[in-house]
Amino acid sequence: xxxxxxxxxxxxxxxxxxxxxxxxxxxxxxxxxxxxxxxxxxxxxxxxxxxxxxxxxxxxxxxxxxxxxxxxxxxxxxxxxxxxxxxxxxxxxxxxxxxxxxxxxxxxxxxxxxxxxxxxxxxxxxxxxxxxxxxxxxxxxxxxxxxxxxxxxxxxxxxxxxxxxxxxxxxxxxxxxxxxxxxxxxxxxxxxxxxxxxxxxxxxxxxxxxxxxxxxxxxxxxxxxxxxxxxxxxxxxxxxxxxxxxxxxxxxxxxxxxxxxxxxxxxxxxxxxxxxxxxxxxxxxxxxxxxxxxxxxxxxxxxxxxxxxxxxxxxxxxxxxxxxxxxxx
Ligand SMILES: [Zn+2]
Numbered sequence: 001x002x003x004x005x006x007x008x009x010x011x012x013x014x015x016x017x018x019x020x021x022x023x024x025x026x027x028x029x030x031x032x033x034x035x036x037x038x039x040x041x042x043x044x045x046x047x048x049x050x051x052x053x054x055x056x057x058x059x060x061x062x063x064x065x066x067x068x069x070x071x072x073x074x075x076x077x078x079x080x081x082x083x084x085x086x087x088x089x090x091x092x093x094x095x096x097x098x099x100x101x102x103x104x105x106x107x108x109x110x111x112x113x114x115x116x117x118x119x120x121x122x123x124x125x126x127x128x129x130x131x132x133x134x135x136x137x138x139x140x141x142x143x144x145x146x147x148x149x150x151x152x153x154x155x156x157x158x159x160x161x162x163x164x165x166x167x168x169x170x171x172x173x174x175x176x177x178x179x180x181x182x183x184x185x186x187x188x189x190x191x192x193x194x195x196x197x198x199x200x201x202x203x204x205x206x207x208x209x210x211x212x213x214x215x216x217x218x219x220x221x222x223x224x225x226x227x228x229x230x231x232x233x234x235x236x237x238x239x240x241x242x243x244x245x246x247x248x249x250x251x252x253x254x255x256x257x258x259x260x261x262x263x264x265x266x267x268x269x270x271x272x273x274x275x276x277x278x279x280x281x282x283x284x285x286x287x288x289x290x291x292x293x294x295x296x297x298x299x300x301x302x303x304x305x306x307x308x309x310x311x312x313x314x315x316x317x318x319x320x321x322x323x324x325x326x327x328x329x
Pocket of ligand 1: 214216217218302303
């Protein structure tokens with residue numbers, strides 16, 4: 001299979017707190033481009049800092065981006081941040097302003113008019129909707145598709161993975177919200193199938209970008225989640241790794257532990273970590289997307305709360321980022 005699990009790479013990113021990151025070296029990882037950091041010029045006109053996936057920037061007809069927490073007006077999550085979700089703590093009008101800032105940052109406008117944005121009530125499902133305009137009633141689901149220029153499809157995340165699919169031949173796009181639940185339900189695999197059904201997409205024409213999310217360095221999960229992945233995917237067990245929890249006394253006096261076990265120090269409990277990006281990458285490959293056409297962001301939300309919102313790292317009190325994709329008019 002594509003993943004080279006015998007090879008390991010990379011030191012942990014800052015603030016991880018886990019130690020050395022053990023992460024399978026993907027057979028073709030294309031790092032995302034970090035857009036130039038552009039600080040707000042004035043108090044009135046913040047500028048969204050947006051992350052893009054390098055392979056998708058090649059299409060002049062395509063607009064896409066993954067927001068960060070930087071460049072907004074929210075003041076409830078530390079500093080002034082670009083919260084794009086209607087959260088309990090933030091004001092509705094500030095989030096609306098932030099969304100306009102983000103859309104402008106993406107370039108989703110014509111003659112100073114912003115394009116309409118389609119989002120959903122996300123429920124960790126495998127429901128996917130194909131849209132050609134802004135729906136009259138809010139949609140519930142976790143995937144959106146379109147071939148219509150001039151509308152922006154958005155997915156909100158704060159640890160879950162955003163995944164963008166682009167049919168380079170038929171000029172169609174899809175965007176998906178893949179937490180562990182949606183991943184077990186195969187939302188991106190279904191996304192490829194739905195693009196085939198609606199647009200005649202061939203998997204070999206698809207480019208995929210997996211955006212920032214909580215990565216294997218930080219995504220500790222319970223054994224019941226491993227059971228679910230193992231029951232769904234032949235490669236399920238390969239998506240997990242275990243790390244013994246650290247013990248400061250053991251770290252300081254390792255010799256004590258070589259021969260005898262001092263009283264009160266039993267076998268260390270193990271922590272289980274899920275590699276959600278690899279799970280989605282494998283799913284895309286199984287659906288026929290070429291490994292070389294899948295790019296994976298190197299940014300872990302939990303490691304990089306300076307740049308990104310992380311629901312877990314910030315104990316549930318945080319903003320939401322948006323991944324967005326659109327076809328130019
Ligand atoms: Zn991490």
